[in-house]
Amino acid sequence: MARIEELYEAVLTGDKSTAEEVTRHAIGTSVDPQALIDQSMIPAMDEVGRRFEEEEYFVPELLLSARAMKAALKIVNPLLSESGGKHKGCIVLGTVKGDLHDIGKNLVSSMLEGAGFRVVDLGTDVSPEQFVAAVEENDANLIGISALLTATMPSMKSTIEALEAAGIRNRVKVMVGGAPLSTDYAKEINADAYADNANAAVRTAQDLTGA
Amino acid sequence: MNGRERILTALEVREPDRVPLYIHGINEESIIGIGKRVTDGLPDPKQFYDMTEPERLKLVDALFLIHEEFGVDGMTSFEINQLRDLDATHAEDDWHVVYERSPHGLPVVCGHPIEDAAALDLYTAPEPRREHLLLLDLARERFQGEKALFWLMRGAFVLSWRLAGMSNLMIQMHEDPGFVHRIAEMTTVFNLKMLELLAEAGLDVLVIEDDIADTKTTLISPRHFCEFVNPYNRRLVDRAHELGLKVVRHSDGNLWKLMDTLLDSGYDGLNPLEPQAGMTMERVKAYCGDRLCLLGNIDCAELLPNGTPEQVDAAVRRAITDGGQGGGLIICSSNSLHPGVDPDNCIAMFHATRKYGAYEKN
Numbered sequence: 001m002a003r004i005e006e007l008y009e010a011v012l013t014g015d016k017s018t019a020e021e022v023t024r025h026a027i028g029t030s031v032d033p034q035a036l037i038d039q040s041m042i043p044a045m046d047e048v049g050r051r052f053e054e055e056e057y058f059v060p061e062l063l064l065s066a067r068a069m070k071a072a073l074k075i076v077n078p079l080l081s082e083s084g085g086k087h088k089g090c091i092v093l094g095t096v097k098g099d100l101h102d103i104g105k106n107l108v109s110s111m112l113e114g115a116g117f118r119v120v121d122l123g124t125d126v127s128p129e130q131f132v133a134a135v136e137e138n139d140a141n142l143i144g145i146s147a148l149l150t151a152t153m154p155s156m157k158s159t160i161e162a163l164e165a166a167g168i169r170n171r172v173k174v175m176v177g178g179a180p181l182s183t184d185y186a187k188e189i190n191a192d193a194y195a196d197n198a199n200a201a202v203r204t205a206q207d208l209t210g211a
Numbered sequence: 212m213n214g215r216e217r218i219l220t221a222l223e224v225r226e227p228d229r230v231p232l233y234i235h236g237i238n239e240e241s242i243i244g245i246g247k248r249v250t251d252g253l254p255d256p257k258q259f260y261d262m263t264e265p266e267r268l269k270l271v272d273a274l275f276l277i278h279e280e281f282g283v284d285g286m287t288s289f290e291i292n293q294l295r296d297l298d299a300t301h302a303e304d305d306w307h308v309v310y311e312r313s314p315h316g317l318p319v320v321c322g323h324p325i326e327d328a329a330a331l332d333l334y335t336a337p338e339p340r341r342e343h344l345l346l347l348d349l350a351r352e353r354f355q356g357e358k359a360l361f362w363l364m365r366g367a368f369v370l371s372w373r374l375a376g377m378s379n380l381m382i383q384m385h386e387d388p389g390f391v392h393r394i395a396e397m398t399t400v401f402n403l404k405m406l407e408l409l410a411e412a413g414l415d416v417l418v419i420e421d422d423i424a425d426t427k428t429t430l431i432s433p434r435h436f437c438e439f440v441n442p443y444n445r446r447l448v449d450r451a452h453e454l455g456l457k458v459v460r461h462s463d464g465n466l467w468k469l470m471d472t473l474l475d476s477g478y479d480g481l482n483p484l485e486p487q488a489g490m491t492m493e494r495v496k497a498y499c500g501d502r503l504c505l506l507g508n509i510d511c512a513e514l515l516p517n518g519t520p521e522q523v524d525a526a527v528r529r530a531i532t533d534g535g536q537g538g539g540l541i542i543c544s545s546n547s548l549h550p551g552v553d554p555d556n557c558i559a560m561f562h563a564t565r566k567y568g569a570y571e572k573n
Contacts, residue, residue, distance in 0.1 A: 055468070058429060058430060059431065100311050100321070150516055151315040151316070
């Protein structure tokens, strides 16, 4: 139990080396890896999200906690695979065609990985066809599309239309984000959700996937 | 009053003859879109680096004409021609920060030369180059003191994250604060040298452009801001004042958590007051409108791209009603006139400022 509490604290405070050390030690003493995730890591990231919403934590603290969580997951994940465990879901992320901005998208990627999702990050300037191909190749259940420019926002709609044309829109949820976007715009282009920051993206992903 | 006098009076939080007008930043496409209303022979929209020399000269002339024809009181300059091509789509600046060219606006940072303290040990900072002030020189010659000359200088946070990477810099604020301080110090030494060149070149207003917030709150905590950012930018403020310049602080986003710190730092003005980020004119004016000049607030995220000229007219009128009392107001958009804005709406903003901006004579 002490190890579980230590891991919770390490993730909460973004202490990567302690998170790794505690995780290795716990696994060495036959602690259930799924219990480490369910009782330490996820509650810790929930608390990180709460502190972010309350403006006790800011982006640097999110990054540190996500990094600690990812480091611990890296140790735990192979054991989960052996025991039949699996990720919460697979998310394809990318910035739309014509748009090269990636700071916000990268932060969302880190946070989603930290929350236990498998993330396929396609980078920037991603065409609708690339999104479709990645969803099919990875059997993704969610895509996150980012845009910073009003000039590139229409490519979000094109991407959703490409998913429809490929016949896979009904099996993949779409969330969108980026400075010029809004909930209204998300509805207008038939996206499933809009997230206005990295923590909201995690909550939205959890809601959309039922994770 | 001429434009320069109007701007400087507003920055002293006094009433000029009328509310001044200012363009904080403007992309090629918007210069061309608005410029076609006042001149012929402009190229089709494309990026500055893709233009021929005659097209570049025409673009700069159109920018100046926009200021003259629409009574824009201050002209913003910034470094041009400072990037060296690396390949067809990438370029780097004197700091060796790498950019990817974008067809839709400013080049986007994609490579950072200083990952950690060891890399910083081996790094040599560039020196400011006088030839990078070309746009300021051209503006000074063109306007001959009729308009206030502004310069966009990136502050400690933006220059630091460009050098180290945003996520890396933020993590190092916790893990290696000395590294973050060393980078901030290096960028500040550069900026202080640049400031001397700018003052000699006839600058009126320094704009410290250092985005630190999103629409919800600050990117970093107020504690980190006070440790790693503000003390460095404040040195620029102090030196600019010694050189007789006014200083405007620019940051996107919701700045309420930092407002008292910014007010105590000696800035003469605050820009761009994004309404979507809670920086409404009425609220900011009530909080600090008697202490510093407010520049901005005309929504460029939704209104200028998708609104009507009538709606823009109403927004300008409202901003002047909410923020004009006692002076200390300069109308401009809530960020740059980016490629998405409608030229007719920009022109409506210019006209409305003249229409509603007159102060009654005491």
